[in-house]
Amino acid sequence: MNGRALAGRLLPVWAVLVALLLGMVPVGLAGVNPAAAYEEILRGALADVYGFATTLVKTTPLLFAGLGIAVALRAGLVNIGAEGQIYMGGLAAAVVGLSVHGLPSVVHVPLALLAAGAAGGVWALVPALLKVGRGVSEVITTLLMNYVAIYLVSFLAGGPLMEPGAPYPYSRPLDAAAQLPVIIPATDAHAGILLALALAGFLHLIFGYTAVGFRVRMAGANPAAAAYAGVRVHATLVAAMVASGALAGLGGASEVMGLKHRLFDAFSPGYGYDAIIVAFLGAGQPLAVVATAFFFGALRSGADTMQRSLGFPSRSSSRFRGSPCCSSPPAWPCRDGSSAGRGDGRRSPRRCRPPWPQG
Amino acid sequence: MTPRGPETAPGALPSVDILRMEGITKRFGPVLANDRVTLAVRRGTVHALLGENGAGKTTLMNILFGLHAPDEGRVLLRGRPVEIRSTREAIRRRIGMIHQQFTLVPPLTVAENIVLGLPPRRGVFLDLRRVEREIESLSRAYGLDVDPRLPVWALPVGMQQRVEILKALYRRADLLILDEPTSVLTPAESEALFAIIRRLVAEGHSVVFISHKLEEVMRISDTITVLRHGRVVDTVRTADTTPAELARMMVGRDVVLRLFKGPPRAGGPALEVDDLHAVGDRGLPALRGVTFTVARGEILGIAGVDGNGQAELAEVIAGLRRPTAGRIRIDGRDVATPAGRRAVADRLAYIPADRGRFGVILDFTIAENLALKAFHRPPFSRGPVLDRSRIIDHARALAERFDIRMNSVLQPVRQLSGGNQQKVVLAREMSGEPVLIVAVQPSRGLDVGASEYVLRTILEQRDRGAGVLYISMELDEVLGLSDRVAVLYGGEIMGIVRPGDARLEDISLMMAGSLRTAQTAAPAQ
Numbered sequence: 001m002n003g004r005a006l007a008g009r010l011l012p013v014w015a016v017l018v019a020l021l022l023g024m025v026p027v028g029l030a031g032v033n034p035a036a037a038y039e040e041i042l043r044g045a046l047a048d049v050y051g052f053a054t055t056l057v058k059t060t061p062l063l064f065a066g067l068g069i070a071v072a073l074r075a076g077l078v079n080i081g082a083e084g085q086i087y088m089g090g091l092a093a094a095v096v097g098l099s100v101h102g103l104p105s106v107v108h109v110p111l112a113l114l115a116a117g118a119a120g121g122v123w124a125l126v127p128a129l130l131k132v133g134r135g136v137s138e139v140i141t142t143l144l145m146n147y148v149a150i151y152l153v154s155f156l157a158g159g160p161l162m163e164p165g166a167p168y169p170y171s172r173p174l175d176a177a178a179q180l181p182v183i184i185p186a187t188d189a190h191a192g193i194l195l196a197l198a199l200a201g202f203l204h205l206i207f208g209y210t211a212v213g214f215r216v217r218m219a220g221a222n223p224a225a226a227a228y229a230g231v232r233v234h235a236t237l238v239a240a241m242v243a244s245g246a247l248a249g250l251g252g253a254s255e256v257m258g259l260k261h262r263l264f265d266a267f268s269p270g271y272g273y274d275a276i277i278v279a280f281l282g283a284g285q286p287l288a289v290v291a292t293a294f295f296f297g298a299l300r301s302g303a304d305t306m307q308r309s310l311g312f313p314s315r316s317s318s319r320f321r322g323s324p325c326c327s328s329p330p331a332w333p334c335r336d337g338s339s340a341g342r343g344d345g346r347r348s349p350r351r352c353r354p355p356w357p358q359g
Numbered sequence: 360m361t362p363r364g365p366e367t368a369p370g371a372l373p374s375v376d377i378l379r380m381e382g383i384t385k386r387f388g389p390v391l392a393n394d395r396v397t398l399a400v401r402r403g404t405v406h407a408l409l410g411e412n413g414a415g416k417t418t419l420m421n422i423l424f425g426l427h428a429p430d431e432g433r434v435l436l437r438g439r440p441v442e443i444r445s446t447r448e449a450i451r452r453r454i455g456m457i458h459q460q461f462t463l464v465p466p467l468t469v470a471e472n473i474v475l476g477l478p479p480r481r482g483v484f485l486d487l488r489r490v491e492r493e494i495e496s497l498s499r500a501y502g503l504d505v506d507p508r509l510p511v512w513a514l515p516v517g518m519q520q521r522v523e524i525l526k527a528l529y530r531r532a533d534l535l536i537l538d539e540p541t542s543v544l545t546p547a548e549s550e551a552l553f554a555i556i557r558r559l560v561a562e563g564h565s566v567v568f569i570s571h572k573l574e575e576v577m578r579i580s581d582t583i584t585v586l587r588h589g590r591v592v593d594t595v596r597t598a599d600t601t602p603a604e605l606a607r608m609m610v611g612r613d614v615v616l617r618l619f620k621g622p623p624r625a626g627g628p629a630l631e632v633d634d635l636h637a638v639g640d641r642g643l644p645a646l647r648g649v650t651f652t653v654a655r656g657e658i659l660g661i662a663g664v665d666g667n668g669q670a671e672l673a674e675v676i677a678g679l680r681r682p683t684a685g686r687i688r689i690d691g692r693d694v695a696t697p698a699g700r701r702a703v704a705d706r707l708a709y710i711p712a713d714r715g716r717f718g719v720i721l722d723f724t725i726a727e728n729l730a731l732k733a734f735h736r737p738p739f740s741r742g743p744v745l746d747r748s749r750i751i752d753h754a755r756a757l758a759e760r761f762d763i764r765m766n767s768v769l770q771p772v773r774q775l776s777g778g779n780q781q782k783v784v785l786a787r788e789m790s791g792e793p794v795l796i797v798a799v800q801p802s803r804g805l806d807v808g809a810s811e812y813v814l815r816t817i818l819e820q821r822d823r824g825a826g827v828l829y830i831s832m833e834l835d836e837v838l839g840l841s842d843r844v845a846v847l848y849g850g851e852i853m854g855i856v857r858p859g860d861a862r863l864e865d866i867s868l869m870m871a872g873s874l875r876t877a878q879t880a881a882p883a884q
Contacts, residue, residue, distance in 0.1 A: 210743050211735040218731070222720040228679055228711075229731045230704055 012281045012288075016295070032310055044305020045298035051305060053187030057259060059297030061086060061268065063196040064251025065275030066282065066289045067203055068120075068244040073284040074207060075240035076220030081127065081142025082248040083272025084149035085120035089249025090256040091153050092119035094263035097174030097256070098161065108177040113195075113253050120249015121242040123149060128241035132234040138241070146272070157265040169265035180258035192254030199247065203286035216240050248272060274300075376438070377402040377534055377565045378423070383432035385418055392418040394589040395432070400534070400582075405556060405566045407580035407597070409573075411609055411665045411832055415589040416569045420536045424456045425449040436534075455527025456536040459543070461519050465512035470494055472511055473526045497528055501558050517548030524555065535559065536567045541575055543641070553579050571609070571665055573602045573871050585609060602871030603864065606664055610834040610870070620818060623842040625882040626655035628691065629795040629826025630676065635685035637671050645671035647850040649685070653826040654882035655794065658817070660841030660858075661830040663870055668850035669830045670712065673799045676828065677709040679717070690794040703795075704732070708788035708825075712799040714777075718784040721773040725765060726754035728772050729787050761786035762812075778809030785816055796820055796827045802836065814840055834866070843880050848872040855879040 024034035045055045065082040072079035079085075096112040103111070127141035158169030180191045207213035218226040219236040227233050251271065260267055278296055282289035378400040385393040393415045400406040408416040421427045423434060425443040433440055436452055443449050449456070463472050470491045479485050494507040503521045511519060520540060527535055537556075541549040556566055556579055570576050576583055577597060585592040585608040592608045630653040639645035645668045653659045661669055674680035676687060678700050687694050689703040711717035719728045730739050730750045738749045754768040763782045765775060772780055781801065788796070798817060802810030817840070821827050831837050837844055838858040845855045846869035853869035854876030868874035 209745055209747070211740045211745055212743060214727070214734050214745060217723075218720060221722050222716070224679070224717050225720050225731070228677060228709060228717050230701065 012283060012292070015281065037306055037310060040306035040309050041299065041302030043302070044309075045302030049184065050187055051301060053184045053189035054301040054304070055294070055298045056184075056189040056193050057297075058300040059294050060190075060192040060196055060258070061251040061255050061271040062275050062278050062296050063193070063200065063290060063293035064254060065248040065272050066278035066293045067196070067200055067286055068247030068251070069275055069279035070282060070284040070286060070289050071203065071216075071240055071247060072244035073279060074213075074220050075216050075237055076223070077128075077131070077237060077241055077244070078139050079124065079142050079241065079244045079248075080139055080276065081124060081145050081245070081272070082251070082275045083268060083270065084142070084146035085123045085245040085248035086252035086255070086268045086272045087146075087149040087153045088119040088123045088252065089116035089246075090252030090263060090267060091149075091156065092116045092249070093178070093253035093256045094161070094171060094174060097178030098171060098263075100178070101175050103175075103177055105177040108175065109180065109257070112178050112257060113250060116249045116253030117246035118249075120252065121246040123249070124241045124245025125238070128238040131241075132237055150266070153263065153267070154265045157263050161263055163262075170260075171263040173261050174257065178257055179261055180254065188259055190254070190258030192258040195250070195254065197290065199250075200286045200290045207286065248275070251275075375401050377436070378567075379435040380419065380423065381433050381435070383419060383422060383429045383434075385415075385422060385427060385429050391589050393422070393429070396586070396589070396591050398584055398591070398594075400565055400567060402565050403560055403563050404581040405560055405568055405579055407568045407570060407576040407583045408586060409570060409576050409583050409605060409609065410586035411571055414571075414586040414609075416586055417538055418589075419586070420456065420538060420567065420569060423449070424454060424536065450530050450532070453530075453532050454534045454536070455524075455530065455532030457520065457523045457527065457538065457540060459539050461523055463511045463519055463522060466510060468508055468510050469505055469514075469522050469525070470507035472522060473507070473529050477530075494525060494529065498525060501528065501562070502555060515548075516543050517545070517551065520544070520548075520552065521555070524559075533563070534565045534567070536569070538569045539571070540568070541570070541572065545643075549575065573605050573609075573664065576605070577602055602873055603867035606870040607834075607863070607867045609664060610662075610832060620840075621822065623654075623657040623821070623882070625657040625842075626824060629653050629655045629689070630828060631686075631688040631691075632676070633686040633688075635672075635675065635687065636683045637668075637675050637680060638683055639668075639671055645850050646675070646682070649847075649850070649852055651845055651852060651855060651879075652882070653795065653828050655826045656821060656824050657842040657882050658821050658827040658829050658840055659855075660837035660844040661828065661847050662834055662837045662844050662866065663832070663847035665832045667847045669799070669832070669847060671850075672847070673709075673711070673797050673828075673830055676797050677707070677711070677717075678704075705791050706794040708791065708793035708796040708820075710781075710784055710788060710796070710798040710801045712803065712830075714780055714784060719772045719780055722771055724769045725758065725763065725772055725775070725783060726751050726768040728783050729754045729757050729768075731787060732791075757786040757790055761789075761816075778805045778812075781805060781809065781813060785813065789816060789820060792823070793820070793825050796825050797830070798827065799830045800832065802831075802833075834870075838866075843882065846870055 020038070027034045027037045044051050046052055065086060068085065069079050069082055092115040093112040096115045097108070100108065100111070123145055124142065127136075127138045127145060130136040130141050131138045154169065157171060161171040162169055163172045183189050183191055183194065207217065215226075215231050215236055218229065218231055219233045219240070223233045252268065255267055256263055274296055275293075278292045279289055282292040376399045378398070380396065380398040383393050383396045384391070396415065396419055398419065408419065410416050418427065422429050423443065425445045425448055428444065434443065435441070441452060443452065464475065467475070470487055473494060474485060474487070474490050491507040494505070497503075498505045498507070503525060505518060505521050505525060511522060514522065520543070524535070540552060544552060556568070560566060568576070568580055580597045582594060583597055583600065583605065584594040585605060587609060632649055632651050635646050635649040636644065637646040649668070649672065651659065661672065663669060671680060675682050678694065690706055692699055692703050694700045694703055709717070715721055720731070727750070730753065733739055734745065734750070739746055739753070751768055757763070758765065758768055761782045763775070763786065764779050772783055775783070796817065801813045801817065805813065814836070817827055817829070829837065829841055841858055843855055844858055844861070844866070846853045846866060848870060849872055853872065853874065856866065856876065857880045860880070865874060865876070869876070
């Protein structure tokens with residue numbers, strides 16, 4: 001690999017560095033020493049077992065949803081709907097965890113996860129069908145579906161599923177058999193992260209080493225050539241989108257089953273949106289997404305610590321997460337949209353593809 | 360073609376020329392889009408610019424409209440040399456251009472679209488009422504029949520085009536450039552447009568009419584300039600020429616192919632097409648009852664002017680476009696059903712005109728592209744798992760056999776030259792020993808060496824026993840390579856002839872739609 005190609009490969013790293021530099025400006029303006037702020041973030045996120053556990057907790061939903069968005073990206077689709085899919089997955093897991101009793105954990109947990117994956121998948125299926133059937137942009141439809149999901153959970157957590165007498169809209173606790181075990185004693189870190197890591201490895205194998213992954217990448221990179229080579233492009237895109245939604249749905253399930261143990265109103269503080277940046281910075285590569293999800297998880301957890309120790313408002317700290325958004329898009333220029341289908345009589349909109357190596 | 364002296368050229372009387380473009384040259388990188396083009400348009404006439412896609416017509420007019428700067432040459436407008444650096448300046452000099460893609464804002468009304476970008480009429484106010492009245496009278500004067508109060512989205516395409524014309528007229532344009540104006544219109548809308556053009560010319564306007572359609576150019580223009588590969592082939596008076604002569608000028612006689620070619624040894628049918636109908640991208644009929652057979656071991660060429668159904672024919676046979684009626688049999692098997700299509704997929708080779716779109720996946724590696732059609736089967740896959748080392752070994756072998764110049768089979772195809780990208784397509788498609796090869800302009804955009812290589816490979820496949828359907832807009836290539844030639848015009852086959860037997864004049868007449876032969880040459884046995 002020559003120097004130029006290496007520099008291109010490292011674009012996400014530059015993006016993050018630029019973002020961290022930009023992040024120093026508001027910190028400095030607020031009268032806080034930026035170096036001290038970053039030190040606090042680092043210490044808070046990684047220095048002790050509690051900080052590290054919190055980082056894992058924040059990484060988990062980001063990783064699930066980031067992997068989901070990465071799957072869609074490989075198929076040339078942009079899934080903005082991970083947030084809604086998280087909510088639907090959390091809701092489905094909660095329903096299974098609240099209504100079923102008496103099962104052993106080894107049955108109850110997979111059952112709840114299965115329901116969550118199905119719910120997230122269905123939430124992504126609607127935009128996928130609109131996309132291949134009517135050419136409606138999945139960016140818009142997945143985004144709009146988020147609101148439906150968030151308000152549906154809000155209604156259920158504050159109404160039919162609400163615990164009687166609760167001060168806030170949340171449900172009764174899930175059946176103990178439907179809860180995920182804690183993996184670091186005396187912390188919140190739960191087994192969800194292990195499942196997410198396993199899925200990342202699995203997806204890495206799928207995209208790198210299997211015919212299925214190759215087919216999805218073909219449909220994403222050049223639908224017309226894929227169709228000629230015998231790939232059923234529409235079916236492939238729908239399947240990839242459903243898998244994408246299912247992964248995000250598992251993220252919601254792991255929040256509910258591993259951390260909260262109840263269905264809370266507004267239980268995701270925008271993990272599904274952060275996951276878009278996680279997936280893009282990870283260039284759609286499952287193992288790289290593990291790294292970017294961990295980075296954003298650490299930012300979220302460290303920023304909380306910094307807020308406590310320096311009195312710096314955490315709303316300002318969210319700028320750290322926002323800045324990579326501003327500095328990363330130039331990393332994926334819009335390429336020539338020559339991949340648009342022609343034989344089907346309908347032109348697909350131009351697509352932007354990140355420059356990950358397709359090999 | 361008949362050589363014409365300067366005394367008969369329409370440029371002989373400069374005083375009546377509204378426009379002269381002299382020695383215009385424009386390069387885009389290595390591509391010479393316009394090569395010393397000279398054009399003279401007389402006031403009050405319709406001057407057609409005729410040529411295939413990519414002949415340089417639009418580039419020339421974009422230079423006139425200030426969208427490109429010429430590398431060489433000069434432009435004289437109404438007898439005076441001008442330098443047009445922007446569209447704003449072109450409009451100020453009373454030039455109006457109606458592009459293929461309209462530049463209208465759908466939610467705005469006709470009147471709002473027309474005044475868009477003009478300074479307000481009364482202080483800061485638009486005074487749309489007055490504009491609407493002005494547009495109405497303008498519209499009446501030229502028979503345009505457009506209601507200025509309607510929103511543009513509610514208008515049919517033909518009406519939107521008239522709004523574009525009105526927009527130019529409202530800016531006092533008297534030289535109008537229409538870029539392929541009928542390509543978006545139905546036949547009835549085209550008729551109405553021609554009436555409008557005649558009215559404009561009668562009122563003293565001048566029109567440059569860009570087209571690649573022979574019959575409409577014959578009907579509407581006074582003078583025709585034929586462009587080919589960026590050069591002027593000739594400028595002729597419409598009254599003095601014939602569609603056949605124009606067709607011959609468009610496809611040219613300047614490339615002489617030197618290929619050694621033995622007699623065909625035709626075998627059983629590789630492709631049988633029976634009464635095939637299909638519609639094009641805009642829903643208009645593109646193929647109307649096409650019937651022919653390609654035998655194994657022969658090359659059937661499809662000749663014709665671009666846009667007469669060639670692209671649709673290739674796509675239908677390759678399975679990328681659904682026919683509306685008719686039957687296709689490949690190697691004796693009906694391919695109407697997905698199962699039938701799958702059964703012949705390995706025996707069909709397709710070399711598309713647009714490599715980057717159908718032929719290769721530019722961001723995939725050479726190795727992946729070479730396995731594109733068979734990645735899911737042994738030896739490239741074992742069960743669900745890809746065998747990457749087999750894929751790479753296979754690619755290395757093919758790259759050597761087809762002489763693909765590269766650094767590594769793990770390079771993305773995007774990094775290869777056009778010729779080497781085409782070799783990737785050839786290598787993949789030919790390595791399966793196909794029964795039928797559908798090749799569309801396979802040598803387009805390639806240098807001489809690469810295009811000879813491509814044609815030689817196709818000949819070798821024919822000698823091995825493959826049937827070849829060879830579609831090209833380059834008549835010489837088709838005549839030089841094919842054992843039989845079918846001429847396609849308006850989605851119909853005008854005749855199937857043997858290149859040695861047929862007179863060039865007859866082929867030209869068929870390409871212009873003025874001759875249809877009853878007899879059909881049979882494949883040589």
